[in-house]
Amino acid sequence: MSEVQKMDYTIGKKIRESLQADCQSCFGLCCTALNIAASSDFAINKAAGTPCPNLQSNFSCQIHSKLRDQGFKGCTVFDCLGAGQKVSQTTFHGQDWRQYPETSEKMFRVFPIMEQLYEMIAYVAEAISYKVSSSLFNKLQIQLEQLQRATELEADALLAIDIPNFRLPVNSLLLETSEQIRQSLIRKFDNQKSSREYDYRGVDWIGKNLKGKDLRATDLRGSYLIAANLQNADLRGVDFIGVDLRDANLRGADLSTSMFLTQMQINSAQGNHQTKLPSHLKHPSHWE
Numbered sequence: 001m002s003e004v005q006k007m008d009y010t011i012g013k014k015i016r017e018s019l020q021a022d023c024q025s026c027f028g029l030c031c032t033a034l035n036i037a038a039s040s041d042f043a044i045n046k047a048a049g050t051p052c053p054n055l056q057s058n059f060s061c062q063i064h065s066k067l068r069d070q071g072f073k074g075c076t077v078f079d080c081l082g083a084g085q086k087v088s089q090t091t092f093h094g095q096d097w098r099q100y101p102e103t104s105e106k107m108f109r110v111f112p113i114m115e116q117l118y119e120m121i122a123y124v125a126e127a128i129s130y131k132v133s134s135s136l137f138n139k140l141q142i143q144l145e146q147l148q149r150a151t152e153l154e155a156d157a158l159l160a161i162d163i164p165n166f167r168l169p170v171n172s173l174l175l176e177t178s179e180q181i182r183q184s185l186i187r188k189f190d191n192q193k194s195s196r197e198y199d200y201r202g203v204d205w206i207g208k209n210l211k212g213k214d215l216r217a218t219d220l221r222g223s224y225l226i227a228a229n230l231q232n233a234d235l236r237g238v239d240f241i242g243v244d245l246r247d248a249n250l251r252g253a254d255l256s257t258s259m260f261l262t263q264m265q266i267n268s269a270q271g272n273h274q275t276k277l278p279s280h281l282k283h284p285s286h287w288e
């Protein structure tokens, strides 16, 4: 194994797996900072900067064990990847907005920015865990370091970040990673075709029956798979960036080497213990 391949595994995989929310170190920011409209995922309207009425004084949720039953399914789907504790403990040095209300307005505006930085870090760290070319690896590593440095900025500097501009180079690196990895997989099982023939970006497969389908190495970026039946489908090597998987049936599906799949996507879908997931993702407790 070359030095680059070794680095992929030890750095990228380790960082990706470390991105976990620690709600006990967070000041309930996802329950306070965000604007949430009432829907089947969230039972009430909640304005940005207003604490959810279920948030307790110690920043825990008083209906934590019955969120789904009480119409707050979205709360069991959300995953900040650790952005909440970073804002609470690093950016604002452990000063919570209840005790220091003068910090609240800024803290609530910083949280969505940190959340997006963490999302990009997760994607780039995952990309580095793949056996990409050394030039791409180097570019990914520089990008990762830039994102990590950004998370250490003071609150005002974080608020000044132009997130859409930050996303542009990240997106192009992730696309390049996806192309390289999927092309190498396609060569293994269908060397007559190019990765372009596996391009289903943005496709509308809402409610479609794809039971047992072989979709290996398909690019499904930005596609709609809401309530699609993917039971026992082979989804290895599929690029899942931005795919809407709400209520998709993933029972028995193989996603063990799916790319850029997130815990939020998995939490929003239906599955069971036969569903195979990448090592950095967990089977949600609400699955059968």
Ligand code: SF4
Binding pocket: 030, 031, 032, 052, 053, 054, 055, 056, 060, 061, 062, 063, 064, 067, 072, 075
């Ligand atoms: S219902 Fe609970 S988890 Fe959901 S926003 Fe309110 S306090 Fe947070």
